[in-house]
Amino acid sequence: DPLPAGFVRLADIAPSIRQDIRYAGTGNFLHRKVTGYDAPVCILTLQAAQALAGVQQAIAARGLTLVVFDCYRPARAVADMGEWTRQGGPPDPQWYPRVRRGDLIAKGYVGELSTHSRGSTVDVAIARADGPSVAKPACGAIDADTLDFGSGFDCFDPMSETEYRPLGNEAAANRRLLVEAMRAGGFKNYAREWWHFTLGHEPFPTQRFDFPVSAE
Numbered sequence: 001d002p003l004p005a006g007f008v009r010l011a012d013i014a015p016s017i018r019q020d021i022r023y024a025g026t027g028n029f030l031h032r033k034v035t036g037y038d039a040p041v042c043i044l045t046l047q048a049a050q051a052l053a054g055v056q057q058a059i060a061a062r063g064l065t066l067v068v069f070d071c072y073r074p075a076r077a078v079a080d081m082g083e084w085t086r087q088g089g090p091p092d093p094q095w096y097p098r099v100r101r102g103d104l105i106a107k108g109y110v111g112e113l114s115t116h117s118r119g120s121t122v123d124v125a126i127a128r129a130d131g132p133s134v135a136k137p138a139c140g141a142i143d144a145d146t147l148d149f150g151s152g153f154d155c156f157d158p159m160s161e162t163e164y165r166p167l168g169n170e171a172a173a174n175r176r177l178l179v180e181a182m183r184a185g186g187f188k189n190y191a192r193e194w195w196h197f198t199l200g201h202e203p204f205p206t207q208r209f210d211f212p213v214s215a216e
């Protein structure tokens with residue numbers, strides 16, 4: 001499907017950025033595909049994609065690559081996540097070991113009205129460009145190939161707060177590296193999740209979109 005004006009597929013702007021789009025499959029905190037993800041593809045506003053391409057260029061010099069887990073998120077996907085949390089249930093040892101499912105929105109781990117629907121927010125980590133990074137996080141996307149960040153993507157726990165301490169030296173250094181590289185590219189971090197960033201000068205700061213995530 002053609003994208004709305006102002007949106008692009010990241011692969012058309014920065015093909016070297018690795019894509020591991022978790023909500024298009026089952027390897028996420030819902031353990032199932034999320035409504036609105038018809039393909040494992042990163043879609044962003046042109047400005048966010050270009051800014052991310054700049055970050056990729058900056059870290060490529062160090063043999064590193066960005067890995068994106070989520071980009072534009074349709075409003076219907078946000079609603080699906082919200083309804084899913086409201087079904088309630090106990091903590092999940094892999095994804096939210098110390099929070100009840102019904103509290104994920106109130107605790108700020110899942111957005112009731114997510115900035116991702118504005119198209120300039122991205123969930124992102126860093127990996128080695130040339131081989132496995134072999135981090136073994138205790139929680140979140142434990143099978144993702146990234147540097148050590150002390151917790152995995154979508155580990156909904158205080159240990160994922162960007163400034164959480166104590167944290168191993170390597171994980172702390174990698175969080176600083178990510179936040180600084182993204183800051184230099186114009187993105188602001190969300191303090192509760194080391195992986196969640198929004199472009200400072202986003203083109204649609206008040207609009208929410210609802211077209212599906214599609215491959216073409």
Ligand SMILES: C[C@@H](N)C(=O)N[C@H](C)C(=O)O
Pocket residue numbers: 070108109110111112113114115116123154193196
């Ligand atoms: C669900 C997680 N990946 C995330 O993006 N959380 C923030 C709060 C959001 O949903 O906007």
Ligand SMILES: [Zn+2]
Pocket residue numbers: 070116121122123195196197
């Ligand atoms: Zn996010």
